[in-house]
Amino acid sequence: MTKQEFLNRYLVERKGTDSLKWDALGERFGQDDLLAMWVADMEFKTCDSIxxxxxxxxxxxxxxxxxxxxxxxxxxxxxxxxxxxxxxxxxxxxxxxxxxxxxxxxxxxxxxxxxxxxxxxxxxxxxxxxxxxxxxxxxxxxxxxxxxxxxxxxxxxxxxxxxxxxxxxxxxxxxxxxxxxxxxxxxxxxxxxxxxxxxxxxxxxxxxxxxxxxxxxxxxxxxxxxxxxxxxxxxxxxxxxxxxxxxxxxxxxxxxxxxxxxxxxxxxxxxxxxxxxxxxxxxxxxxxxGEEWLEALKGVIRDNYQYLKTEMNKKLPEAVVYSMEGTYLPLVDLRAYVKPGGMKAFIQRKCRLAVDYGEWFGKNFRGFIRLNMATDPALVREAVVRIVRHSAES
Ligand SMILES: Cc1ncc(COP(=O)(O)O)c(C=O)c1O
CATH class of the missing domain: 3.40.640.10 (Type I PLP-dependent aspartate aminotransferase-like (Major domain))
Structure with a gap:
């Protein structure tokens, strides 16, 4: 199955389906208008056998x-x-x-x-x-x-x-x-x-x-x-x-x-x-x-991560996109561009993104964000565009 075939068959809209990631943004982040790149689940229907x-x-x-x-x-x-x-x-x-x-x-x-x-x-x-x-x-x-x-x-x-x-x-x-x-x-x-x-x-x-x-x-x-x-x-x-x-x-x-x-x-x-x-x-x-579906899914995740890394390296060379050998949830260190204390305002008010913040995972990781790559490539592109654009303004 090619990447495009996978996306055509399995990518779905989740807003309005009682999705924690999309429908609880107001409750979890205090804002409904965010692009959801947090929580570890995906915008893809599960495999046909399931x-x-x-x-x-x-x-x-x-x-x-x-x-x-x-x-x-x-x-x-x-x-x-x-x-x-x-x-x-x-x-x-x-x-x-x-x-x-x-x-x-x-x-x-x-x-x-x-x-x-x-x-x-x-x-x-x-x-x-x-x-x-x-x-x-x-x-x-x-x-x-x-x-x-x-x-x-x-x-x-x-x-x-x-x-x-x-x-x-x-x-x-x-x-x-x-x-x-x-x-x-x-x-x-x-x-x-x-x-x-x-x-x-x-x-x-x-x-x-x-x-x-x-x-x-x-x-x-x-x-x-x-x-x-x-x-x-x-x-x-x-x-x-x-x-x-x-x-x-x-x-x-x-x-x-x-x-x-x-x-x-x-x-x-x-x-x-x-x-x-x-x-x-x-x-x-x-x-x-589910094996064929999983392999196609991994292709989408791999390409999303590659895009994130390449674009960030090019446009925000001081940001660190951590290696993603496993999981679909890379960490990005944005401290070179955003003061750790201003991260929430930057991510939510400027970029209008919902991400998992570094300090949720460990007290020394303020200034890091975790992004979910198991999603629509168009959303990954949009998230990166917003981060790049607003970093330049900061
Ligand atoms: C390392 C790890 N353990 C457990 C979970 C959640 O597992 P469950 O939903 O089965 O409780 C996650 C979800 O992201 C996870 O990343």
Whole structure:
């Protein structure tokens, strides 16, 4: 499928469809007239296999309590094996209504009130909230930014883990919004530090299917031939891959029997939610038949990012467009053109854009914005034009 064919078939108007991104702008940003480049979902209809499977469900017309079928587990296992060379076993899988819910369960089950949990900032803001809202202590270590690319500072990570007696490390892999696809070597280093200090690792791999420029996603389960599995819980979902966030379905992969036993015992009384039949149906259909759609989508995202980077480099050479090895959510450092304190006025009042602000992801990232590339190329162009035009005026 060419890029144009993909856009012709799947690009849709979302305003007026109860979309958080488009229809809650007034509530979230205090202004309705913004071009929505925030929140991580897309302006594209999901793949045909999912739409067909959901239609069949609707035709059947029953939405009673549901269970995951053998075919569901097989589709998930095949996807992980085929795309990520990762063998999984159905007995390892538990379900949640979302990845953030799953992370919250991990925090509640495996740590105590006041325990320290580590995150590497800038990182997806619900990581911060999940720790703080559950009465745990948030320990933040900044990623190091060099030449438009983020890396981990192992010394700082080890120091923070040791000094704070960190019990849980929330890893984001690939990393939103740093755009990194961590290499096996990098993961090995950080997981090894966690092991030495006996910290559990929760690896959020919701962005696993978005990698670019020949980068390979390494599931934490596979690092060092699986040697960290006894301290590891993975969280993932088809929701980012196939644009299904509102169908409320995600999974935890717990390969270690002892961790699983603890989880199963302690989750009772915390998660009483049954499975979402639409979520299960959609995820299975995506894993089974969504590959061609995904590859075409990635082509659109890649071109959008390339446009952003090339134009910004040309017109605003002092701005830093961070590398996007993974995810569809690059960070842009605009501090050379806009004073960090004036960023909201610049973005909302001048450019009339809705973006995710850097400080939402980490306190040292004021002056950065995150832009969503999984959208209409015309909107990316318009956003860039506005940023360039108004930067010149600032
Ligand atoms: C790293 C990461 N984890 C989790 C989520 C949200 O997952 P869910 O909607 O399944 O809670 C997102 C959404 O952007 C994300 O970027």
């Amino acid at each position: 739409t067909e499977a959901l239609k069949r469900r609707v035709e059947h017309g029953v939405y009673g309590y549901s269970c995951a079928s053998d075919a569901y587990y097989q589709a998930y296992a095949d996807w992980m094996e085929r795309r990520h060379h990762c063998e999984t076993d159905r007995s390892w899988i538990r379900f949640a209504s979302g990845c953030v819910a799953a992370i919250t369960y991990v925090i509640q089950v495996f740590t105590q009130l006041g325990d320290a949990c580590l995150i590497l900032t800038p990182v997806y803001y619900p990581f911060h909230n999940a720790v703080k809202d559950n009465g745990r202590r948030l320990v933040e270590v900044d990623l190091e930014a060099r030449d438009g690319r983020f890396t981990m500072n192992y010394e700082a990570i080890e120091k923070a883990i040791a000094e704070n007696h960190v019990k849980l490390f929330l890893l984001c892999s690939p990393h939103n919004p740093a755009g990194r696809v961590w290499s096996e070597e990098e993961l090995n280093q950080v997981l090894d530090i966690c092991r030495r200090y006996n910290a559990l690792v929760c690896s959020d791999e919701i962005h696993q299917d978005f990698t670019f420029g020949g980068k390979t996603f390494t599931p934490a389960l596979m690092v060092g031939d699986g040697k960290y599995r006894d301290r590891l819980i993975t969280v993932n979902s088809a929701s980012k891959t196939f644009n299904l966030a509102s169908l409320l379905h995600a999974q935890l992969i717990i390969s270690d029997e002892r961790l699983r036993a603890t989880y199963d015992r302690e989750i009772r009384g915390r998660n009483q939610t049954e499975l979402s039949i639409m979520g299960l149906t959609a995820a299975q259909a995506g894993y089974e038949g």
